[in-house]
Amino acid sequence: MRRRPGPSARLRLTLSYAGFLAVAGALLLVVVWVFILRYVPDNSQGLLGVAPNRYLLVRTFAPAAAAAMAFLLVFGLVGGWILAGRMLAPLTRITDAARLAGEGSLSHRIRMEGRQDEFRELADAFDTMLGRLESHVAEQRRFAANASHELRTPLAISRTLLDVARKDPTRDRGELVARLQAVNTRAIDLTEALLLLSRSDRGTFTREGVDLSLVAEEAAETLLPLAERRGVTLDVTGGTARTSGSAELLLRMATNLVQNAVVHNLPTGGTVSVRTEAHGSTGVLRVENTGRRLPPELVPTLTEPFQRGTERARTDEHPGVGLGLALVHSIVRAHDGTLDLEPRAEGGLVVTVRLPAAP
Numbered sequence: 001m002r003r004r005p006g007p008s009a010r011l012r013l014t015l016s017y018a019g020f021l022a023v024a025g026a027l028l029l030v031v032v033w034v035f036i037l038r039y040v041p042d043n044s045q046g047l048l049g050v051a052p053n054r055y056l057l058v059r060t061f062a063p064a065a066a067a068a069m070a071f072l073l074v075f076g077l078v079g080g081w082i083l084a085g086r087m088l089a090p091l092t093r094i095t096d097a098a099r100l101a102g103e104g105s106l107s108h109r110i111r112m113e114g115r116q117d118e119f120r121e122l123a124d125a126f127d128t129m130l131g132r133l134e135s136h137v138a139e140q141r142r143f144a145a146n147a148s149h150e151l152r153t154p155l156a157i158s159r160t161l162l163d164v165a166r167k168d169p170t171r172d173r174g175e176l177v178a179r180l181q182a183v184n185t186r187a188i189d190l191t192e193a194l195l196l197l198s199r200s201d202r203g204t205f206t207r208e209g210v211d212l213s214l215v216a217e218e219a220a221e222t223l224l225p226l227a228e229r230r231g232v233t234l235d236v237t238g239g240t241a242r243t244s245g246s247a248e249l250l251l252r253m254a255t256n257l258v259q260n261a262v263v264h265n266l267p268t269g270g271t272v273s274v275r276t277e278a279h280g281s282t283g284v285l286r287v288e289n290t291g292r293r294l295p296p297e298l299v300p301t302l303t304e305p306f307q308r309g310t311e312r313a314r315t316d317e318h319p320g321v322g323l324g325l326a327l328v329h330s331i332v333r334a335h336d337g338t339l340d341l342e343p344r345a346e347g348g349l350v351v352t353v354r355l356p357a358a359p
Contacts, residue, residue: 009091010084017080018073025072029065090119094126106134139304154187196252196327205246205334209358212241212250212285213276219254220274227262231269234262238276241283243355245335253331254285256324257351261289265348283355291348299341299349303329328353 093110100108109130112123158180165176220236227234243250254274261272273288303325325341328351332339337355344350 010081010088013084013087014077014080017083018076021072021076022069025069029069032061032065090123094119094123097126097130101130101133106130106137142304151187151190154183154190157183196249205249207244208247210243210245210247210250212243212254212283212355213238215247215251215254216258216274216276216285218251219258222255223258223262226259227272230262230265231267232262232265233271234258234274235271236274238274239278241276241278241285242358243283243335243337244358245355249331249334253328253353256328257285257287257353260324261287261349261351265289265291278357281357283357285353285355286350288344288350289348290344290346293347294343294349296343299343302341302349303339325351 090112093112097108097110109127110123111127112120114120161176161180161183165171165173216238217236220234224234258272258274262270265272270290272290273286275284275286275288277284277286329339332353332355335355337353340352340354342350342352
């Protein structure tokens with residue numbers, strides 16, 4: 001934004017300091033005049049019949065007072081300039097850091113030393129903001145790179161299948177069509193997941209009353225055949241937990257949680273427990289499953305797009321597109337809730353969603 005040039009804050013503070021000293025000196029002279037000199041008789045005998053009189057005192061005092069006022073003015077200007085520079089030095093560092101951030105350098109930090117005050121509190125808040133912004137930008141870059149790779153993979157597979165069909169006309173067309181359909185279905189699912197992720201990030205949805213217990217039951221009922229095929233026991237318990245939000249997005253959230261719990265489970269004899277409850281002004285949805293042990297430091301990465309466990313999601317390993325918990329995190333955040341992931345000591349994961357209760 002273009003602005004007209006004006007005096008700097010340092011100059012204004014300097015003039016304020018100098019003006020304050022000048023006014024204080026002038027008030028002191030007024031006090032001397034009002035309470036001392038005015039009571040000195042202006043005659044040849046002076047005060048109590050002893051010289052000097054008021055005229056002599058004024059002539060003697062006036063040059064010294066003028067010199068003192070001049071000294072106060074100069075001292076105020078010089079001292080004010082130095083003090084203002086020292087006071088505004090932290091603000092200069094914050095301004096330089098803001099300019100670097102505006103030019104794209106988000107790794108710079110102020111890290112202002114010293115005791116706590118308003119400037120250092122501002123610097124710490126600015127450093128925190130830069131850290132979050134840098135993390136968000138890095139996450140978006142990883143997301144864009146992973147999304148482009150995931151979208152390119154089915155297209156590359158489709159091109160390969162078409163090249164094989166063109167070079168080998170005798171190849172079974174039914175098998176080719178089935179594989180192309182599977183690849184295209186995967187690409188469509190990925191595209192829809194990306195669109196849903198974008199929609200939940202923007203928060204463009206109509207809020208209505210939703211019962212998390214009914215959402216959990218519907219998600220479990222939908223995924224019951226998958227659990228039976230994998231030999232996983234699916235259990236849904238708990239009471240009413242009402243919240244406010246999009247029924248479609250909250251159902252997708254619960255479905256993703258239950259599907260992840262079923263898919264990433266033990267080969268045989270696994271269990272998935274889904275429980276809903278209300279705690280005061282919070283509705284809670286908790287999904288707990290058995291499975292392999294997860295290192296605690298790797299659990300926070302599970303909410304990143306295209307991440308599964310310790311490795312990046314691949315199109316040929318598990319069903320899904322690697323956006324399950326990323327979608328859940330985005331939906332929970334859009335509903336002003338919190339998402340907690342905690343590894344179980346015996347293996348598996350406990351995912352807890354807390355959403356504000358409906359008024």
